[in-house]
Amino acid sequence: xxxxxxxxxxxxxxxxxxxxxxxxxxxxxxxEVHNGAWLSALLGLILSLPVLWLICRAAKRGRRxxxxxxxxxxxxxxxxxxxxxxAFSESCVAFNHIPTVVLMLPLLLAVGRxxxxxxDALGASARVWMRxxxxxxxxxxxxxxxxxxxxxxxxxxxxxxxxxxxxSLRAAGWIVIIGGAAVLLCGERQFKxxxxxxxxxxxxxxxxxxxxxxxxxxxxxxxxxxRTQLDALLTxxxxxxxxxxxxxxxxxxxxxHLLCFESWAASALLQRVIPQMSGxxxxxxxxxxxxxxxxxxxxxxxxxxxxxxxxxxxxxxFGREAAVCDG
Amino acid sequence: MPACHDVLSEGLSENISIFKKLLNAGxxxxxxxRDYMAGNVPICVIYIEGMASDTKINDFVLxxxxxxxxxxxxxxxxxxxxxxxxxxxxxxxxxxxxRAVVTGMTAVLMEGSxxxxxxxxxxxxxxxxxxxxxxxxxxxxxxxxxxxxxxxxTLLRRYVPSYQLVTExxxxxxxxxxxxxxxxxxxxxxxxxxxxxxxxxxxxxxxSVRSIGELMQRIEDKPSALLPQVLQxxxxxxxxxxxxxxxxxxxxxxxxxxxxxxxxxxxxLHASDDAFARWQYGTLLRIIRFMGMLISVxxxxxxxxxxxxxMHLIPMxxxxxxxxxxxxxxxxxxxxxxxMEFSFYLINEAGTRMPRxxxxxxxxxxxxxxxxxxxxxxxxxxxxxxIVALTGLGNYAVPDYGFGLGLILYRLGVILAGALFGLYGxxxxxxxxxxxxxxxxxxxxxxxxxxxxxxxxxPDILLRLPPWFQKWG
Numbered sequence: 195x196x197x198x199x200x201x202x203x204x205x206x207x208x209x210x211x212x213x214x215x216x217x218x219x220x221x222x223x224x225x226e227v228h229n230g231a232w233l234s235a236l237l238g239l240i241l242s243l244p245v246l247w248l249i250c251r252a253a254k255r256g257r258r259x260x261x262x263x264x265x266x267x268x269x270x271x272x273x274x275x276x277x278x279x280x281a282f283s284e285s286c287v288a289f290n291h292i293p294t295v296v297l298m299l300p301l302l303l304a305v306g307r308x309x310x311x312x313x314d315a316l317g318a319s320a321r322v323w324m325r326x327x328x329x330x331x332x333x334x335x336x337x338x339x340x341x342x343x344x345x346x347x348x349x350x351x352x353x354x355x356x357x358x359x360x361x362s363l364r365a366a367g368w369i370v371i372i373g374g375a376a377v378l379l380c381g382e383r384q385f386k387x388x389x390x391x392x393x394x395x396x397x398x399x400x401x402x403x404x405x406x407x408x409x410x411x412x413x414x415x416x417x418x419x420x421r422t423q424l425d426a427l428l429t430x431x432x433x434x435x436x437x438x439x440x441x442x443x444x445x446x447x448x449x450x451h452l453l454c455f456e457s458w459a460a461s462a463l464l465q466r467v468i469p470q471m472s473g474x475x476x477x478x479x480x481x482x483x484x485x486x487x488x489x490x491x492x493x494x495x496x497x498x499x500x501x502x503x504x505x506x507x508x509x510x511x512f513g514r515e516a517a518v519c520d521g
Numbered sequence: 522m523p524a525c526h527d528v529l530s531e532g533l534s535e536n537i538s539i540f541k542k543l544l545n546a547g548x549x550x551x552x553x554x555r556d557y558m559a560g561n562v563p564i565c566v567i568y569i570e571g572m573a574s575d576t577k578i579n580d581f582v583l584x585x586x587x588x589x590x591x592x593x594x595x596x597x598x599x600x601x602x603x604x605x606x607x608x609x610x611x612x613x614x615x616x617x618x619x620r621a622v623v624t625g626m627t628a629v630l631m632e633g634s635x636x637x638x639x640x641x642x643x644x645x646x647x648x649x650x651x652x653x654x655x656x657x658x659x660x661x662x663x664x665x666x667x668x669x670x671x672x673x674x675t676l677l678r679r680y681v682p683s684y685q686l687v688t689e690x691x692x693x694x695x696x697x698x699x700x701x702x703x704x705x706x707x708x709x710x711x712x713x714x715x716x717x718x719x720x721x722x723x724x725x726x727x728x729s730v731r732s733i734g735e736l737m738q739r740i741e742d743k744p745s746a747l748l749p750q751v752l753q754x755x756x757x758x759x760x761x762x763x764x765x766x767x768x769x770x771x772x773x774x775x776x777x778x779x780x781x782x783x784x785x786x787x788x789x790l791h792a793s794d795d796a797f798a799r800w801q802y803g804t805l806l807r808i809i810r811f812m813g814m815l816i817s818v819x820x821x822x823x824x825x826x827x828x829x830x831x832m833h834l835i836p837m838x839x840x841x842x843x844x845x846x847x848x849x850x851x852x853x854x855x856x857x858x859x860x861m862e863f864s865f866y867l868i869n870e871a872g873t874r875m876p877r878x879x880x881x882x883x884x885x886x887x888x889x890x891x892x893x894x895x896x897x898x899x900x901x902x903x904x905x906x907x908i909v910a911l912t913g914l915g916n917y918a919v920p921d922y923g924f925g926l927g928l929i930l931y932r933l934g935v936i937l938a939g940a941l942f943g944l945y946g947x948x949x950x951x952x953x954x955x956x957x958x959x960x961x962x963x964x965x966x967x968x969x970x971x972x973x974x975x976x977x978x979x980p981d982i983l984l985r986l987p988p989w990f991q992k993w994g
Contacts (some may be wrong), residue, residue, distance in 0.1 A: 202974045284945045287832070300942055300949045307953050311960040318959035318973035319952070323973065439827075439944070440836050446948035454956075 203317020240363025574644020680761035817915030830943030
């Protein structure tokens with residue numbers, strides 16, 4: 195298993211992964227953000243860029259092992275969460291009679307295949323996906339155009355600024371996990387390119403969120419569960435039924451890219467942490483860990499968005515020290 | 522027992538006995554040893570009947586030797602003053618001389634010389650240059666490669682009349698050698714590509730390479746992949762176009778195909794028509810082929826997924842038609858589709874193998890029995906015939922035969938994925954297929970380049986821009 199990541203693969207993979215992660219996270223995982231989700235995405239990007247810069251600086255100055263471990267654990271945990279979420283999404287679409295565990299099997303096969311093929315193949319696949327994504331989205335937008343209601347974008351902050359800030363912190367965390375892994379794996383010199391790709395991805399997510407918000411009015415946050423949100427997203431009753439076909443494809447393939455990138459990143463980071471470990475055992479360990487963590491009850495797994503906060507807390511003193519050295 | 526790595530001695534009778542033993546003279550009725558006198562020096566002409574041209578041997582060797590008079594005869598005089606033949610090389614290795622003789626050349630041995638002369642006297646029957654059988658086009662050249670390597674090289678040279686065209690001779694097969702020719706344009710083709718291809722051919726350690734298909738699998742980056750990573754074409758105009766784009770071409774003796782590498786997925790979708798027709802129509806043809814490829818792989822799987830798991834996605838009128846059409850069919854959709862796919866390819870295979878005289882009957886059998894009768898007996902639904910027909914048409918719209926075969930296997934995987942997990946399974950299958958294609962390489966170059974990874978390229982990938990935008994090399 196190749197643990198290298200070229201620049202073009204890093205920018206494409208990270209961009210595709212961030213689009214899916216932020217969209218899923220802000221639309222499904224954080225329903226309390228609702229109308230303010232696009233703002234949370236933008237604020238999350240603004241918060242994450244300095245952290246990514248600090249990660250680069252810290253990596254150059256000897257903090258690499260710590261960063262690798264932190265991002266490895268974060269990526270693996272997030273991948274486990276996304277594995278469960280994707281399998282659960284499918285049960286909402288058509289397979290509610292099939293256990294979620296069984297629905298995870300094809301995903302694990304896809305992840306295992308990607309681990310074997312390597313990061314460059316995944317990046318190239320993300321690039322192909324981006325080319326297919328644009329026409330599919332255009333089809334969805336054009337056909338749903340009569341059903342969009344701009345009035346449903348207000349109130350712009352959804353359920354309040356607190357929710358928006360909460361969402362932006364989570365968004366920052368997800369961007370740091372994906373962007374940090376991409377930067378460390380493809381080389382700190384590609385920092386600007388990766389950040390450029392992440393910025394474009396966040397802009398795309400913002401647009402997608404706005405379109406999604408125009409499809410349904412604000413509801414009481416207490417009544418919004420994951421299943422309700424997924425139902426509204428994937429089985430939207432307002433638009434013609436056949437439009438769900440491109441939407442399901444966009445959702446499934448986007449989530450697959452996210453899941454595979456995070457899993458591959460965890461495996462590649464593991465090889466960097468333990469250089470003596472070859473690709474095959476690293477891939478098996480990562481796949482097993484992700485599968486196991488996905489099967490654990492959610493109360494046991496860590497709340498991921500706290501990890502980047504810890505990362506920031508660990509780096510800030512170092513950041514000040516770097517400024518003093520430079521100054 | 523004399524060995525092929527031996528060298529000749531100066532004794533004529535000794536040399537003759539070596540070749541008689543190796544060629545099984547006396548048992549092997551084709552091998553001829555013509556003793557003659559060149560002046561007062563004995564010579565022996567060795568050739569294989571049928572492979573060498575008797576006329577050339579009579580006119581340009583024996584008659585020339587007989588009519589010579591004057592200076593004393595030796596190998597030098599024989600070669601430079603007596604023999605009236607264009608190609609004449611000296612060789613002293615037994616193995617090389619033997620290989621030349623069995624391919625139609627004539628060897629001349631002389632008393633007192635440890636060298637033999639190898640004369641180009643090939644005259645075996647070969648097929649005439651004719652229309653292509655598998656790569657027909659509406660507009661464009663109608664010539665195709667033949668089994669004779671020399672003719673194929675000549676065809677290439679006619680299409681690329683440039684002094685920069687280089688045709689290197691290579692051999693594969695340790696026991697039964699096969700002559701190859703590696704063609705490239707010096708200054709246009711990347712030398713690393715030529716070096717890599719040359720090395721891969723030289724690394725082949727098989728006793729024989731029976732066909733160009735086997736050669737292709739031996740030089741590919743991933744022979745276990747479902748899609749070919751080398752283009753196989755029987756059209757010299759197409760091979761010439763690839764040479765001009767910087768690719769290398771490999772020709773093999775006794776194979777009416779050329780191998781072109783490196784190639785991308787998009788090259789496998791190109792046809793000669795695209796360049797001959799107007800660029801707008803060329804672009805349309807390519808888009809149709811691309812859509813045909815997607816229909817071929819995904820249509821049956823989508824049909825199963827939507828009808829089994831996602832019926833709410835089908836418009837009501839169509840859903841009603843499908844339900845009515847399937848009302849009397851006893852089999853699940855998966856069984857129906859697999860049955861039809863099997864029947865389609867059975868007809869295909871039978872049509873290929875069947876003698877021409879009775880081939881016409883197969884069309885009637887296929888259409889009437891397997892189509893109409895099956896529907897009348899409610900074994901399959903009519904809509905499935907449309908699906909399988911569209912799938913087959915999409916498959917055959919792809920110009921490269923090997924590519925089309927690979928698509929069949931991908932289609933089966935997508936059908937199973939759709940039957941098991943609906944749209945979700947199809948998305949996972951599509952993702953796995955695309956990622957596998959992204960990991961595939963052709964002579965070390967990414968198979969999906971220049972789309973992924975992005976590279977500067979000639980505007981001739983999916984869309985064909987006007988000729989004045991095309992670049993050389």
